[in-house]
Amino acid sequence: MSAPAAPAQPRVAVLGAGSMGTTFAMVLADAGCDVTLWGRDPAVLDAVDRTHRNEKYLPGVQLPAMRGTTDAAVALKGASLVVVSVPSQVARTTLEAMKDLVEPDAVVVSLMKGVELGTDKRMSQVMAEVLDLTDERVAIVSGPNLAPEIAARQPTATVVASRSEATAQLVAAACSTGYFRPYTNTDVVGVELCGAVKNIIALAAGMAQGRGFGWNTLATVITRGLVEITRLGLAVGAEPTTFAGLAGMGDLMATCASPLSRNHRLGKHLGEGLPLAEAIEATGGTAEGVKSSQSVLELARTHDVEMPITAGVVAVLDGSLPVEELAATLLNRPQKSEAAG
Numbered sequence: 001m002s003a004p005a006a007p008a009q010p011r012v013a014v015l016g017a018g019s020m021g022t023t024f025a026m027v028l029a030d031a032g033c034d035v036t037l038w039g040r041d042p043a044v045l046d047a048v049d050r051t052h053r054n055e056k057y058l059p060g061v062q063l064p065a066m067r068g069t070t071d072a073a074v075a076l077k078g079a080s081l082v083v084v085s086v087p088s089q090v091a092r093t094t095l096e097a098m099k100d101l102v103e104p105d106a107v108v109v110s111l112m113k114g115v116e117l118g119t120d121k122r123m124s125q126v127m128a129e130v131l132d133l134t135d136e137r138v139a140i141v142s143g144p145n146l147a148p149e150i151a152a153r154q155p156t157a158t159v160v161a162s163r164s165e166a167t168a169q170l171v172a173a174a175c176s177t178g179y180f181r182p183y184t185n186t187d188v189v190g191v192e193l194c195g196a197v198k199n200i201i202a203l204a205a206g207m208a209q210g211r212g213f214g215w216n217t218l219a220t221v222i223t224r225g226l227v228e229i230t231r232l233g234l235a236v237g238a239e240p241t242t243f244a245g246l247a248g249m250g251d252l253m254a255t256c257a258s259p260l261s262r263n264h265r266l267g268k269h270l271g272e273g274l275p276l277a278e279a280i281e282a283t284g285g286t287a288e289g290v291k292s293s294q295s296v297l298e299l300a301r302t303h304d305v306e307m308p309i310t311a312g313v314v315a316v317l318d319g320s321l322p323v324e325e326l327a328a329t330l331l332n333r334p335q336k337s338e339a340a341g
């Protein structure tokens with residue numbers, strides 16, 4: 001089956017009116033798409049519809065013209081592209097409630113960077129399962145894409161991945177603007193895993209910063225984090241070239257280094273000694289790594305892949321390892337060759 005043809009001005013439904021859903025809706029509208037943003041909060045969606053502002057998630061940002069609605073039927077009617085941007089752990093229930101409303105040929109795009117708890121499935125797998133999608137109807141957008149910077153229309157690049165190059169090109173064309181440049185890729189597994197696992201590594205980077213450690217430690221966490229991501233990715237069929245790209249090293253650098261990252265901030269709060277519940281409260285927004293660390297570690301165990309940073313983060317989060325002991329736990333493992341990966 002070939003990829004669906006692109007209409008001149010694609011009608012797009014964006015599901016999830018948080019910081020990334022709203023930001024990507026802005027990119028799509030700037031790129032010339034006819035956009036409807038769906039969310040649950042009537043006050044937020046009413047303001048998006050009437051004044052094109054979302055002060056709750058993107059304070060001070062003037063959005064281009066778009067519709068806002070809490071009615072999924074309104075958003076999905078006639079939409080040839082459906083973009084999903086809810087927290088990963090609610091993707092399945094959100095889509096199940098709407099599955100009869102999605103147009104039969106619509107391409108469904110995930111912005112989500114998580115792995116489902118209980119099933120260890122990536123978001124493209126969850127979407128395909130719930131909506132009964134062929135490969136040609138599934139795409140992922142992932143890269144160094146901190147929403148507040150995109151919303152300020154700062155120069156940004158990303159990766160649009162689909163098993164179908166034609167679908168990736170169609171989605172890339174729909175979101176291409178003077179400040180947002182998508183590259184296509186057919187490695188859905190690699191692009192998606194990079195996006196989910198970098199959040200866990202960013203938690204570790206934040207913990208290191210919260211403990212007062214400097215650049216050497218940060219560079220070590222990033223570099224050895226990439227080794228972990230690569231190990232797991234290769235075990236589940238990712239392409240080796242993806243890890244050095246925007247969705248791999250690119251997103252890892254942005255998320256581990258920037259205080260705009262919720263995962264980084266949450267890790268920092270933990271490193272400074274806040275208990276998990278207080279750290280989550282202080283961070284605000286969705287920090288996917290908290291839950292995905294468990295599913296990623298399970299996935300790693302299923303494939304017999306060693307992920308010491310991920311295991312350490314899980315142990316800190318579940319309270320079995322004090323955050324002050326994380327560094328020593330990682331550094332005191334048996335000596336090994338870097339060439340061993």
Ligand SMILES: NC(=O)c1ccc[n+]([C@@H]2O[C@H](COP(=O)([O-])OP(=O)(O)OC[C@H]3O[C@@H](n4cnc5c(N)ncnc54)[C@H](O)[C@@H]3O)[C@@H](O)[C@H]2O)c1
Pocket residue numbers: 016017018019020021022039040041057085086087088090094111112113114145146147148284285286288
């Ligand atoms: N914010 C970023 O910089 C960024 C960038 C790239 C990708 N992402 C990814 O995008 C996804 C969404 O993140 P975000 O930053 O927009 O999160 P957010 O916390 O800003 O917003 C989450 C949105 O989901 C809604 N939501 C929460 N529970 C829900 C439920 N049960 N059913 C339906 N909707 C629900 C919230 O009301 C909110 O509108 C995540 O997977 C994240 O990793 C975020």
Ligand SMILES: O=P(O)(O)OC[C@H](O)CO
Pocket residue numbers: 113143144145146147199202251254255260261262263264286287288
């Ligand atoms: O705020 P975070 O930690 O979810 O990171 C946002 C994006 O994924 C960065 O690319």
